[in-house]
Amino acid sequence: MIKVHHLSKTYGDLTVLKDISLTVTKGEVISIIGPSGTGKSTFLRCLNLLEQPSGGSSTVDGIDLLDKKSDVPKIRQRMNMVFQSFNLFSHLTVLENLTIGPIKLLGMQRGEAEQKSLEILKLVGLAEKADSFPDELSGGQKQRVAIARCLAMNPEIILFDEPTSALDPTMVSEVLAVIRRLAKDGMTMLIVTHEMAFARDVSNRVLYMDEGLIYEEGTPQQIFEQPQKEKTRAFINRIRSFNYRISSPDYDLYAMNAEIEQFCERQILPRKTRHNLLLLVEELLQIHNPLLATTTLDLTIAYSEKKETIEIILEHQGETGNLLDKKRLPDELGLNIITHLAQEIDYQRVDATNRVTVLLKKD
Numbered sequence: 001m002i003k004v005h006h007l008s009k010t011y012g013d014l015t016v017l018k019d020i021s022l023t024v025t026k027g028e029v030i031s032i033i034g035p036s037g038t039g040k041s042t043f044l045r046c047l048n049l050l051e052q053p054s055g056g057s058s059t060v061d062g063i064d065l066l067d068k069k070s071d072v073p074k075i076r077q078r079m080n081m082v083f084q085s086f087n088l089f090s091h092l093t094v095l096e097n098l099t100i101g102p103i104k105l106l107g108m109q110r111g112e113a114e115q116k117s118l119e120i121l122k123l124v125g126l127a128e129k130a131d132s133f134p135d136e137l138s139g140g141q142k143q144r145v146a147i148a149r150c151l152a153m154n155p156e157i158i159l160f161d162e163p164t165s166a167l168d169p170t171m172v173s174e175v176l177a178v179i180r181r182l183a184k185d186g187m188t189m190l191i192v193t194h195e196m197a198f199a200r201d202v203s204n205r206v207l208y209m210d211e212g213l214i215y216e217e218g219t220p221q222q223i224f225e226q227p228q229k230e231k232t233r234a235f236i237n238r239i240r241s242f243n244y245r246i247s248s249p250d251y252d253l254y255a256m257n258a259e260i261e262q263f264c265e266r267q268i269l270p271r272k273t274r275h276n277l278l279l280l281v282e283e284l285l286q287i288h289n290p291l292l293a294t295t296t297l298d299l300t301i302a303y304s305e306k307k308e309t310i311e312i313i314l315e316h317q318g319e320t321g322n323l324l325d326k327k328r329l330p331d332e333l334g335l336n337i338i339t340h341l342a343q344e345i346d347y348q349r350v351d352a353t354n355r356v357t358v359l360l361k362k363d
């Protein structure tokens, strides 16, 4: 679908992309990770010609992107991009933001464009906001509109440039849930992201970029669990999230806590943060303990260096239900401790999984 050969990009004396080669096939979901300033965004921008590559070649379904005669608007329609900063038209309603592209660029009739756009808004959970203006929406909703607008152009590939970086931590999950849904529906996507837990579970391939190259690539398992090269290892060690599967009510709490302590050490977290994190995890597990008789619990602790946030995610299959719901608890003692330590608590049902996400309060 996309074939990139020896692509390079320089700005004056600065070589940002040295030599990038990549083949993307239909239905692939590829996450691009790596330290800041290593050219991840530049690479995406070169792909849909927001930046002119300095050398190499790049084709989409055989169309040469660097051929001056190629139809750039058409290329951008097929390979549409979602930006960090939403880029919505503030003077247009949500629906108009979606219909303007299909009407003006694809020549679609207004009625058809509106009908299709409403269906897409439903898909991203925002049908009731069709007549709102972007300023009336939260950051997460704006980004979901931006994704819907991108879908309205009926792209074959979507390029996401750090779609959650401009969002408050509490709004990240709603946007990631929409991208997950697209992945499930088979959309081909390239996603530059700093959300490692997400990159790990949504992608079938992960590219680690450094030194102007795709320094290492592999399955999420290979890149996150067994990176082969020194720089990848160092990067992953810095950002890696902690995962622990608990499958019995008699699980070894001490062993798990020791691993969490080790993880905190690697992230160089202050002692008070470690203490609060352990306490929060303990209380959450206490409340969820009855589930262990019938199902497993997946615990993830994700530390974002960039945002300096720690998220605790507890996932379990089975019936829909939020165990942190006051009405379901015999007493509120544990919940009070959790509420005291948490900045935000969120419950979602995603793909038959119950997911509780708790953001640890900052010191």
Ligand SMILES: Nc1ncnc2c1ncn2[C@@H]1O[C@H](COP(=O)(O)OP(=O)(O)OP(=O)(O)O)[C@@H](O)[C@H]1O
Pocket (backbone or CB within 6 Å): 011, 014, 016, 034, 035, 036, 037, 038, 039, 040, 041, 042, 043
């Ligand atoms: N238009 C430009 N002119 C000059 N230098 C630029 C331009 N755009 C990007 N750069 C430089 O290119 C390098 C790579 O930037 P880029 O935004 O692609 O990195 P990144 O890996 O996406 O970083 P981050 O994760 O922080 O977004 C940086 O050093 C940046 O300053």
